[in-house]
Amino acid sequence: MAVTQQEIENRLWDAADELRVAMPEAQYSSVVFPLMFWKYLSDTWEHNHQEFLAQYEGLDGLSPEEAREIEYRDHQSFEIPFIHIGTVQERRASWSSILATVAQHGLGQRVRASLQAIESANPDKFSRLFGSMTWTSEAVLPGEVLASVMRAMDRTPKMHEGNMSHDVLGGAYEYLLKRFSDGSGTRAGQFFTPREVVELIIELLAPKNHESVYDPTCGSGGMLIAAANLLKAHGGRGYTLSLNGQEAVLDTSGVARMNLFMHNLTEFKVEVGDTLRDPRFKKPDGSVKQFDVIVANPPYSLKWKPWAKDPRAIGGVAPQSSADWAFVQHMIASMHPKKGRAGVVLPHGVLFRGGQEAAIRQRVLDNDLLEAIIGLPANLFYSTSIPTAILVLRAPGTKAKERQGGVLFIDASKRFTKAKNRNILTNANIADTVTAYHSGFDAAGNPVEPNGEGGLAARFVLTTDIVANGYDLNIGRYIKYAAADQEDLGALANAYNIARAERQKAEQHMLAVLSTAGIEGFGE
Template structure:
């Protein structure tokens, strides 16, 4: 350990039990320092790299302190190089390297070292140098992790200082002081908070967690399986898959997680998110999944996985494949919308033995004509589509239109009672209205999952979510149109609407009664009487 490093101020060493609410409050206080410099929609590009940098630095410092404490005699018997080898073999899982090595200002690329220099000019440049040094020193784990870092050149030093000082009030973020459940929860909190502020632009990296949980609960990832998201955003579906497995008593950490996203900064958010949740068996890549899928088999075809999940961008224009493309079963999706192209990619990505997929898309995929109709027909003829789940409207930041979940199974792997047909589940009435978007409660999700597993049994889904299994011949008669209202009558929805009308009437009636009572009081005080009450 160099003398320069020894003189660095120690990171926040507060050792106290911190609640989820407390760390969330401290993180938001740090993020709120940015309010004078940028809109909330841009906070993520600054806060996530800084938060993860502090987490890495606190973890490295903690492990280094343990190494020094447990090996006090080593400096007397080993060279610096030998001590370094032992530390990184037995204590550290990544490196926080030196920057400006050989200069008077030689120091580590750590949070605490740079924080000690906030009063000196060029803070943004030093932050950028430190983060890039960490990426370079750990190419297998942290390559391009922190994104473009454009903000290090444009953010005023006084603002950056305020953010870092506010974030430093958080106790040391290593696992002996703060569980990964708390850290991961804090990261998810920020994702949600930034999404609320970003509005429709948030759809690029955040899928509402109730929708994610609904999909992964149905697909049920198992120990040591692979899970793949071709449009992974912040990595929420991959994390939820591990969390759902853990909740069932499985080993969430055993999953092999894969994701691809076209936006480098968003891919970086996903990598940091996975690390914060203590999930290390992952590979997140950057690129256009439809044009250049990164994950491939030796023969050049797309790689295959046990579970495939996605919430792709809706109605995205794209450069269509050639008809010879191996993924283009049933035809090629039109240039105007890549919705069915994403489905085709996901179907090609399912393992033949037990592969399954769940994708969130707008209702247009259920009934559009032209080439989407031909692809839809092929999927039905091959008996790949297992279920269609209609979701409530206004669940998403990126769109107000109603969406649905399509569930697919690898050829020949449906259970007997689901073969040669499609299960329709109408959960469109199961939501609670909110200011920015509607939400599904835990009970809404549980009832929808129960309806799916009941398979159309009228007693399934606790009788609250309409379901119906429709055989292939009936769908064929309807021209392979999958519109939910064709197969499930709207009686339940009408009943729900009637209930809402009754509730509205009761509120209006109470308001009228209060108004009349006030009016009669005013008239009585004015000496006017004789009105019927």
């Protein structure tokens, strides 16, 4: 009997809900995802093992060594080893084996030993996959609660290909990611970008068969998975993509790798480390590796230790108070020179802030690397309610001829549907934005074929006009908003940003005049 998506999701949530007596919802993912993936591995291994036994009719005529060689050559793609070998506690490190001991003392230690044994037995696939596993400590998660979670999760149907598709399994994993983020605010939401925002960015960048995709702040891996799913949905072969990500938090990187495995995507590499300080994807000469498609939703206005000397720092070094432009610089350095393109979500401040950020913004525009800016609605994300924008960049000299020497501005800030905890983009909202992105524009920068009343406000602005505005990229400078009674938070934020930028320019002019007159100290 086929397993429905609803059935597996409900039962997995029932298991997660057993944790409510022991920890806040923001911490559920650290327990549920390792347990879920362990059950998936164990169910898959045992299913394949039974097929092997059936084929060889109880292993008649095979020595243990021969049986093992044949099974792992023809039937298994990973190993579930034994733990506590040579003791009375010896048992296979499988879900069913440990589940049989849930009533015994020391359950957390047995679970930890099992997960560590699986990591050690499969270093190429599962090294450090399960993270720190602090939750296996009795002091963090009492054994009786862990037992309740495992019993509830065991009521989930068998998680192997003979019983459910990877579409169902991957969908269940994403359901839990979203459920945890919806209910727990920033802690879980900080590494989960809403699916519709991810889909919009991937639609804009349009990955193709056999291309490489890179996310320098990959979180739970959603953007990498979306790239493969979109390519498949458009008739391509998602499994041909080379998927690459880096994540600073060990446990979160494990969530991403498990997520990719659950979606049956095996051509991936997820590295652990701080991308700005220690980029892990490099060429033999030490420079950063380059990719066809780069996507990111980095932490906004992150305080960081600025580079002392780094070839990625085109136009200057981002200030210590905000690493926003440093992430953009890293993505630019990571673009393939002939077909690289990048999409990144950032707060509106990157469009107008002065100082070091203004110098970087100027270089990016002078080098004609920025193709489009798309203003998104406020309150789309789990970790912040501020309005954000997507910046689309292209490798030097690779813009389409009609897009060279300018930037496309799209205002999508009013296109959303209100939901319980946040605003969401509908499929129609995404489609309208993609249509505006692909539109043609006349000499005045206006859309040649605006999409009727449903069309988004968009304008192609020459770089010379942007230079005349002091390299200010505020969307409101170039797209006039509708009547005041239609103003929303996004429009008001843009108006504020413009006023703030004008004030900063006036202050800088005043300080220059005072300095010329020999009057110092006002700018300190």
